[in-house]
Amino acid sequence: MNAIEVEKLSRTFNGLKAVDNISFSVEAGEIFGFLGHNGAGKTTTIRMLSGQLLPTSGRAHVAGCDVITEQRRLKPLIGVVSEHQNLYERMSGRENLEFAVRLYGQDVRRVNETLKQVDLVDRAKDNVRTYSNGMKQRLLIARALLHRPQIIFLDEPTRGLDPVVGREIRRLILDLSQQGVTIFLTTHYMEEADHLCGRVAFLSDGRMVALDTPKNLKVAHGHNSVNVTLENGESLTIDLNDHDAGKQLEQLVSAGQVRTLHTAEATLEEVFIRMAGRELSQ
Amino acid sequence: MNPGVVAAITRKDVVDAVRNRYLLTALITPLFLAVLFRVLLPGPNPRNLLTIVVHDSANSTVVAALRQAPEMSVVDAPSADATASEVQKRKAVGGLVVPANFDADVIARKQPQLTVYINNGKTVFEQAAFRRLLDQHVKAAVKQPEPVRLVWIDVDKSATEQSGVAGGLAQMLLPLLLIMTLGMIGAMVVPLLLVEEKEKRTLDFLLASPASLKEIVTGKALTGVVYTVLIAGVLLFVNRQFVGNWLWTSLTILLGLVFVVAIGLFLGSILNNTMQVNTWSSSVLLALLAPSFPSLGLPAVLDTAMRFVPTYYLSEALKLSLSGHGFSRIWGHLTVVLVCTAIAFAASAWALHRRH
Numbered sequence: 256m257n258a259i260e261v262e263k264l265s266r267t268f269n270g271l272k273a274v275d276n277i278s279f280s281v282e283a284g285e286i287f288g289f290l291g292h293n294g295a296g297k298t299t300t301i302r303m304l305s306g307q308l309l310p311t312s313g314r315a316h317v318a319g320c321d322v323i324t325e326q327r328r329l330k331p332l333i334g335v336v337s338e339h340q341n342l343y344e345r346m347s348g349r350e351n352l353e354f355a356v357r358l359y360g361q362d363v364r365r366v367n368e369t370l371k372q373v374d375l376v377d378r379a380k381d382n383v384r385t386y387s388n389g390m391k392q393r394l395l396i397a398r399a400l401l402h403r404p405q406i407i408f409l410d411e412p413t414r415g416l417d418p419v420v421g422r423e424i425r426r427l428i429l430d431l432s433q434q435g436v437t438i439f440l441t442t443h444y445m446e447e448a449d450h451l452c453g454r455v456a457f458l459s460d461g462r463m464v465a466l467d468t469p470k471n472l473k474v475a476h477g478h479n480s481v482n483v484t485l486e487n488g489e490s491l492t493i494d495l496n497d498h499d500a501g502k503q504l505e506q507l508v509s510a511g512q513v514r515t516l517h518t519a520e521a522t523l524e525e526v527f528i529r530m531a532g533r534e535l536s537q
Numbered sequence: 538m539n540p541g542v543v544a545a546i547t548r549k550d551v552v553d554a555v556r557n558r559y560l561l562t563a564l565i566t567p568l569f570l571a572v573l574f575r576v577l578l579p580g581p582n583p584r585n586l587l588t589i590v591v592h593d594s595a596n597s598t599v600v601a602a603l604r605q606a607p608e609m610s611v612v613d614a615p616s617a618d619a620t621a622s623e624v625q626k627r628k629a630v631g632g633l634v635v636p637a638n639f640d641a642d643v644i645a646r647k648q649p650q651l652t653v654y655i656n657n658g659k660t661v662f663e664q665a666a667f668r669r670l671l672d673q674h675v676k677a678a679v680k681q682p683e684p685v686r687l688v689w690i691d692v693d694k695s696a697t698e699q700s701g702v703a704g705g706l707a708q709m710l711l712p713l714l715l716i717m718t719l720g721m722i723g724a725m726v727v728p729l730l731l732v733e734e735k736e737k738r739t740l741d742f743l744l745a746s747p748a749s750l751k752e753i754v755t756g757k758a759l760t761g762v763v764y765t766v767l768i769a770g771v772l773l774f775v776n777r778q779f780v781g782n783w784l785w786t787s788l789t790i791l792l793g794l795v796f797v798v799a800i801g802l803f804l805g806s807i808l809n810n811t812m813q814v815n816t817w818s819s820s821v822l823l824a825l826l827a828p829s830f831p832s833l834g835l836p837a838v839l840d841t842a843m844r845f846v847p848t849y850y851l852s853e854a855l856k857l858s859l860s861g862h863g864f865s866r867i868w869g870h871l872t873v874v875l876v877c878t879a880i881a882f883a884a885s886a887w888a889l890h891r892r893h
């Protein structure tokens with residue numbers, strides 16, 4: 256069964272189409288990457304799928320709930336980590352989670368379990384305003400996990416974090432996926448999407464321009480060639496479409512001249528630029 | 538509507554508000570002023586606050602009404618000429634000379650003259666209280682728009698204000714402080730609670746949670762209710778000797794509370810950030826407070842303008858209920874407040890719907 260099903264979903268703001276007729280589905284337990292430049296419509300899509308914003312047209316079902324007519328049933332089944340660190344900064348980490356637990360009608364004991372899960376037990380009593388960016392991000396994820404959602408929407412969860420904390424968050428995402436939670440992830444970092452996501456969708460100006468596994472996208476849009484670095488420091492590219500490419504490679508390897516050998520497949524970012532006609536940072 | 542969700546939001550806001558220095562200041566200002574005035578100006582005689590001297594050979598209905606008023610102590614002067622000296626001798630706030638045939642002249646709409654002596658040795662607040670009470674009682678006793686000509690005479694022009702007699706002052710201050718509490722809640726606390734959620738984007742979290750917009754707004758409104766009940770309760774308790782009619786004073790405050798919460802929700806809906814709230818709240822607060830200030834000889838135009846502010850009627854209802862009056866005297870004022878509350882709620886519902 257699909258965790259998310261989207262059919263011809265659109266959202267217009269004052270005549271401008273923020274999301275334009277997109278359709279896709281996400282399987283239960285999948286990590287699904289939703290990639291696009293600033294203003295591509297990623298956050299608007301998350302807001303519609305999480306019942307915060309009504310679509311202008313189209314339909315979507317999340318965790319089996321219609322996002323237009325079944326918002327009340329939907330919300331306890333999903334967790335949302337916003338791109339903004341929207342925590343109550345005058346409150347402690349524990350108080351933030353206790354408030355969320357009460358909203359979701361959960362047992363307050365769940366707070367301790369979740370604090371342990373994101374390794375914030377020691378700082379739980381401190382005011383959130385004293386937390387580092389990484390700690391705030393972990394607390395945001397903890398808040399989204401409190402009520403054990405089936406699906407979690409992560410909007411740029413590693414943006415602005417140092418590499419070590421970013422790696423921790425990615426590990427947490429993989430753990431969640433292994434526990435069967437469906438992850439809907441938006442990110443600017445193509446390497447992150449490549450590393451984490453089973454499938455990715457590219458969004459450009461509200462329209463979906465590609466949807467496939469990162470590997471298929473890279474193969475489909477990469478060069479059919481290999482880059483060879485020789486022992487003498489010289490580099491050369493061998494086009495695999497040439498009829499003597501195999502022979503040429505074999506000669507170099509048997510002569511012991513090859514230091515490194517790389518396939519020249521495109522990066523996910525290159526694929527995005529090719530398909531969207533612009534860079535992610537634009 | 539899920540009561541658990543509403544309670545969670547209210548509980549969070551009640552705790553969080555006192556950690557916000559700006560909100561905390563707004564909340565404790567009326568309490569601070571109440572305590573300050575109680576310490577600086579302890580009232581020696583909380584009941585029968587205003588002593589007045591009266592010469593009323595005609596046993597008029599006006600003086601009969603004054604004798605019934607719980608906030609006044611009426612002393613008789615032996616003659617019209619002795620009234621002014623009796624005012625000074627008895628340290629009364631003022632005196633009143635009622636002419637013979639007064640009631641008959643009023644019925645005949647002849648606008649008879651009432652001579653009023655005012656003791657400049659008393660505080661301006663006591664004098665203002667006397668002026669206001671006299672005006673109210675005359676109009677109430679004689680149901681005509683301008684029933685009499687009041688001629689005011691100063692007893693002792695050289696007298697300076699005396700401080701230390703706080704009865705009248707406290708009686709004037711209590712409605713002011715209660716309106717200030719309501720004003721703070723309506724102009725600052727409730728709008729800030731809403732605006733901060735928008736500004737810090739925590740509203741996105743709330744809207745993605747099981748809380749609906751209706752529950753979020755109700756939670757904020759209830760926070761305003763909790764703080765008003767607490768502060769107004771403390772104010773009334775501290776000044777309990779000045780509360781003439783507990784039931785109607787409480788009901789008036791509750792109605793005022795609903796009114797200011799509606800104003801707060803409207804402001805919170807149309808404003809986007811804390812800066813805007815800070816800018817607008819002072820003006821709104823001033824407008825809400827202005828009618829409750831003692832009228833110290835304001836120009837007629839301003840006095841009339843005050844009647845267009847709903848808190849004028851709230852303030853009047855409070856003064857009357859604090860003076861011991863009940864439904865028969867205050868229902869008109871409360872009706873105006875009720876209508877204004879309905880309008881304010883309709884406006885805030887429209888603004889919230891539009892913004893969402």
